[in-house]
Amino acid sequence: MPSRRVLLAAFAVVTAANLLANATGSATGELLTKPLLMPLLAAYLWRAGTDRGAQPDRLVLAALAFSTGGDVALLGDGDAAFLAGMALFLAAHVCYIKAFTRGGAAAALRRPPLVFVPLGYAVLTVAALAWMWPGLSDAGLAIPVAGYAVALATMASTAAAHGWRVGLGGALFLGSDLLIATGVAEVGTLPGPPIWVMATYAAGQALIVTGWAARPTAPAPVTPAAAPAAP
Structure with missing residues (x-):
């Protein structure tokens, strides 16, 4: 396999x-x-684990696999493609939440200053949904998007517990999906070429994966069978 670089x-x-x-x-x-985007990041994560003599995180690999499926689904048009993509990305966020929570996010988010992160994302989510609700309702997508938004905010919150790189990645991922939702609700678009959704999405996923791969790993415990014999 090629090197990480x-x-x-x-x-x-x-x-x-x-x-x-x-x-x-x-x-x-x-x-x-x-x-090709998420498989390349999955290969990076796998190689990073191999270089460190550790197994790559299966939950993060699963998140990237679901993200790949979501990317492919969203290449299609219409509500069916959109809902399929949202369902696959919802599965990706669940995998990320499990990985981040297993890594200690729940305990970290109960202590200041990180205790304010979930509150901030909750306020942002409620405000964004209130702003977009009429347009989402007209599109018949208000309830699915609201449920997805809760998972998205939870993913971004738990990501913040694992350093600036993973936390920023989670924030950019949330921003990318918020841009998609504003387009669906027809409440506004950013100026310039239509690259902002993919730019924030690709950067967010890359920061999550590279930050997760770079986190310190605890040394393996010494079992009695592996302990050195007494002199």
């Missing part, structure tokens, strides 16, 4: 190609690049 460079190149495809409206370019 090569895999990360490949991810950056494919991301740039995908953003160019979005900016120019190239459906073929998007079709060729978007399904």
Whole structure:
């Protein structure tokens, strides 16, 4: 398998190609690049674990697999494709939440200053849903998006417990999905070429994966069978 640097460079190149495809409206370019993004990050995570003599986190790998499925689903058009993509990304967020919680997020978020992070994301989520609710209701998607938003905010909150890189990645992932929701609700779009959703999504996922791969691992406990014999 290529080195971590090569895999990360490949991810950056494919991301740039995908953003160019979005900016120019190239459906073929998007079709060729978007399904490759998360598998490249999964390969990076796998190689990072191998280099450190550890197994890659299966929950994070599962999150990337579900994200790949969501990326492919959202290449389609219509409500069915959108709902399928949202369901797959919901599964990805559940996997991330389990991984982050297993890594100690629940305890960390009960102590200041991180105790204010879930509160901030809750306020942001309620405000965003209130702003978008009429448009989401007209599209018949208000309830599914609201449920998804709760999982998304929980993922971003638990990510914040694992350092600035993973935390920023979770925030960017949330921002990317918020941009999608504003488009669905037809309440506004950012100026410039239509690259912001994929730019924040790719950056967010990359920060989560590289930050998670770089976190310190606890030394394996010494069992009686492996302990050195007494002199």
